[in-house]
Amino acid sequence: MKKLALSFVLASFAIAPAFAAMKEKPLKVELAAQNDSGETGYAMLYPHGAKTKVIVHLKGTPKGVAQPDHIHKGTCANLDPKPAYVLKPVVDGKSVTTVHVSVADLLKEPMAINVHESAQDIKKYVACGDITAPK
Numbered sequence: 001m002k003k004l005a006l007s008f009v010l011a012s013f014a015i016a017p018a019f020a021a022m023k024e025k026p027l028k029v030e031l032a033a034q035n036d037s038g039e040t041g042y043a044m045l046y047p048h049g050a051k052t053k054v055i056v057h058l059k060g061t062p063k064g065v066a067q068p069d070h071i072h073k074g075t076c077a078n079l080d081p082k083p084a085y086v087l088k089p090v091v092d093g094k095s096v097t098t099v100h101v102s103v104a105d106l107l108k109e110p111m112a113i114n115v116h117e118s119a120q121d122i123k124k125y126v127a128c129g130d131i132t133a134p135k
Contacts, residue, residue, distance in 0.1 A: 027103055029113055029129040031058060032076070037126035041093070043113050045131070047103040054087055056095040058115065058127060066091050068122060069115040071099065076112050076128035090115055107133050 024047035031041045041058035056069055067090040070083035087097040111131040117124040 024103060025134075027131070027134065029131050031056070031113065031115065031127040031129040033060075034076075034125045034128055035117075037117070039115065039127045041127065043129060045103050045106070048098070050102050051098050051100055052103050052106065053096070053098045054113070056087065056090055056113070056115070058090055058093045061090060061093045063092060065118055067115050067117065067126065068119055069095055069113060071106070071131070072112050072114050073109065074112060075110050075130050076114070079112055079114060079125075079128070084111065087113070089119075106131050 026047070027045040029043040029045065031039075031043060033040050038060040039058050040060060041056070043054055043056045046053040046055070054071070058067075061067065069087045069090050071085040071087065072082070073080040073084050085099040085101060087099070088095045113129050113131065114125055115127040116122050117126050
């Protein structure tokens with residue numbers, strides 16, 4: 001009987017992180033236009049334990065153009081130019097990427113999602129949003 005009880009206790013420790021991840025809610029990041037691009041939208045960050053699924057939705061994007069986007073350290077007002085996490089390019093207003101970092105870790109220091117005009121014009125930012133905890 002003790003072995004059975006011990007098995008249940010050990011099993012509960014093994015599945016506890018999965019239940020904790022299920023309790024986390026998605027985080028919405030508003031993306032504002034930059035450099036008069038007219039591109040606005042949002043990104044949804046869905047927690048998956050130690051990973052995060054990032055879905056970017058933008059309006060006003062050029063049709064068929066791949067627009068690089070990344071998660072950077074810093075804020076939109078003071079962005080570290082070196083990407084912390086590379087996202088799949090936004091094409092026709094949408095991008096879906098799973099990154100190897102938890103939402104909780106993304107919230108530990110200032111971070112932002114930044115979208116570039118194109119691979120050819122990587123220095124021109126068209127949209128950005130700070131990743132912040134819900135209030």
